[in-house]
Amino acid sequence: MSTETWILIWKVVLTTAIGAFAILSVWVIIFGFRDIKRMLRELRADA
Amino acid sequence: MLPPPLLALEFTNLDWGIVIVYLGLSVAIGLLANKVVTGLSGYLVAGRHLGTALSIATMTGSELGLITVMYQAQKGFTGGFAALHIGLIAGIVTLFVGLSGFIVVGLRRARVMTIPEYYEMRFDKHTRVLGGTLLALGGILNMGMFLKIGSQFVVGVTGIETNMVAVVMVALLALVLFYTVMGGMVSVVLTDYVQFVVLSLGLMAMVFLAISNLGMEHIIDVSRAKLGDASFDPTHAESAFGPGYIAWMGVMGLISCAVWPTAVSRALASRDETVVKRQFSLSSISFMIRFLIPCFLGICAFVFLTDHGAQFFAKGSFILAGDTVKHDSIMGLPIFIQELLPMGVLGLITAAMLAAFMSTHDSYLLCWASVIARDIIAPLVPSQASDKRQLLWTRVFIVLIGLYVLYWGLVYKASQDIWDYLGVTGAVYFTGAIVVLTGGLYWKRASRTGARFALWAGLSAILGLGPVQEAVGLVDDAGVKLFQAHQIGLATLAFAICAMILGSLAFPDNNLPEEDAPKEAQA
Numbered sequence: 001m002s003t004e005t006w007i008l009i010w011k012v013v014l015t016t017a018i019g020a021f022a023i024l025s026v027w028v029i030i031f032g033f034r035d036i037k038r039m040l041r042e043l044r045a046d047a
Numbered sequence: 048m049l050p051p052p053l054l055a056l057e058f059t060n061l062d063w064g065i066v067i068v069y070l071g072l073s074v075a076i077g078l079l080a081n082k083v084v085t086g087l088s089g090y091l092v093a094g095r096h097l098g099t100a101l102s103i104a105t106m107t108g109s110e111l112g113l114i115t116v117m118y119q120a121q122k123g124f125t126g127g128f129a130a131l132h133i134g135l136i137a138g139i140v141t142l143f144v145g146l147s148g149f150i151v152v153g154l155r156r157a158r159v160m161t162i163p164e165y166y167e168m169r170f171d172k173h174t175r176v177l178g179g180t181l182l183a184l185g186g187i188l189n190m191g192m193f194l195k196i197g198s199q200f201v202v203g204v205t206g207i208e209t210n211m212v213a214v215v216m217v218a219l220l221a222l223v224l225f226y227t228v229m230g231g232m233v234s235v236v237l238t239d240y241v242q243f244v245v246l247s248l249g250l251m252a253m254v255f256l257a258i259s260n261l262g263m264e265h266i267i268d269v270s271r272a273k274l275g276d277a278s279f280d281p282t283h284a285e286s287a288f289g290p291g292y293i294a295w296m297g298v299m300g301l302i303s304c305a306v307w308p309t310a311v312s313r314a315l316a317s318r319d320e321t322v323v324k325r326q327f328s329l330s331s332i333s334f335m336i337r338f339l340i341p342c343f344l345g346i347c348a349f350v351f352l353t354d355h356g357a358q359f360f361a362k363g364s365f366i367l368a369g370d371t372v373k374h375d376s377i378m379g380l381p382i383f384i385q386e387l388l389p390m391g392v393l394g395l396i397t398a399a400m401l402a403a404f405m406s407t408h409d410s411y412l413l414c415w416a417s418v419i420a421r422d423i424i425a426p427l428v429p430s431q432a433s434d435k436r437q438l439l440w441t442r443v444f445i446v447l448i449g450l451y452v453l454y455w456g457l458v459y460k461a462s463q464d465i466w467d468y469l470g471v472t473g474a475v476y477f478t479g480a481i482v483v484l485t486g487g488l489y490w491k492r493a494s495r496t497g498a499r500f501a502l503w504a505g506l507s508a509i510l511g512l513g514p515v516q517e518a519v520g521l522v523d524d525a526g527v528k529l530f531q532a533h534q535i536g537l538a539t540l541a542f543a544i545c546a547m548i549l550g551s552l553a554f555p556d557n558n559l560p561e562e563d564a565p566k567e568a569q570a
Contacts, residue, residue: 020332028100032100034098
């Protein structure tokens, strides 16, 4: 592959991955907090 | 316009304040976790109460450590854009594991708390003890460099005296030991979540600031001018990588999500098998990002230092313009960050990096200590097998491993890239483990003898360590290594596969004595 093609590949990979991670981060931050509350509640129940 | 002088910015009181608040929060989490954790299951796998989002947060937090940021930045700093292939491969392989459930679903279904525990279920007690011993050996060696690299980052980014590295190492370690001993996996999960929040925001901010300051086209142009086409093509003859290295990254990508105990422990702590598959599929994004962004920031650091007239030497070491001190390539990122980030944001990012540092340490300390307590001591000394004694031994070994890591960080002189060091030391465990797990889960004829042969074969990966190669004469007269780390890693994997197949075919598990027969794992 030519160098120009490699440059295009890395640009697409970086852009796509960072965009996907931004969406994932928002989802994990919101629902992760809910999971923490649930985990602590269940751990207290186990005790 | 001339660029501003390097190291003009200082770590201000505001930055220190943010860092101290974050560290205080970690201590508070340790105390909170200690109140809700009662039994061994709660301490080791958080009572298996992790939901999907929290599983992703904790797995990302644990695997996206400061050491990862530093070594991937080093790869980008020395190898250019071509190093991004490591992240791309890791993402693809993790997605495969998530969609197929390869290894991780089988382990979760077995309801074990550690990987060696599965060895006893499938093979026998001796295989469990051997597997646990090699896992602990490889894992503890693997984390030997974490503390030193983390301290180098703190020194680099805050600008405190270099001779303070040892003091920083002791302080950071003491903090991690405190909250890990107190709250086990619950502490780890909670700190990982906080880290995920801070680090995900921090990484995005750093990428944005780096591109807006340097310009994407400028980054590409400088990389091309300094490193040529090899800066973009990982298969290029002059690239720092090549086909063998890329193949090794495929293996490493698979290992780091499906076999590496700290990642697998999140699968074992998950609520059910559906959560495991969803967790790994979604985590493929963060497994890719944990390599891509630091690698890209390393490239930016290289471009930035080039713009500022730094002189470069072998292996990416450099001297800043107007200075005489020669820095290792690993220092490129912290110096760049210090220059890039404005007041306040610098403190936030440093707190995020410290969070990354601590969450990796806590996971690793807990994981190796629990393996020693549960898979070595408990099977060999039945009087120590109760939950209470295992909990005690886990806490004792968390502290002992911490002290060892401190010692190793002070004495070991790294003679190879950090990523390669991690690959080699990890291979001591994982080359044997992936063969034993795959054989155990998917090949009915896999026998305990084949499993033990494969585990012993994995130990040969230690030949990839620089000092070991010198000791056994695997260097030429000029001191150049005859084999690269990835070549030894691939050879070790092939050796372990052959050992498993030949050992199982030659010594099948027929007519096992009752006391040696595979057992059900403890709940």
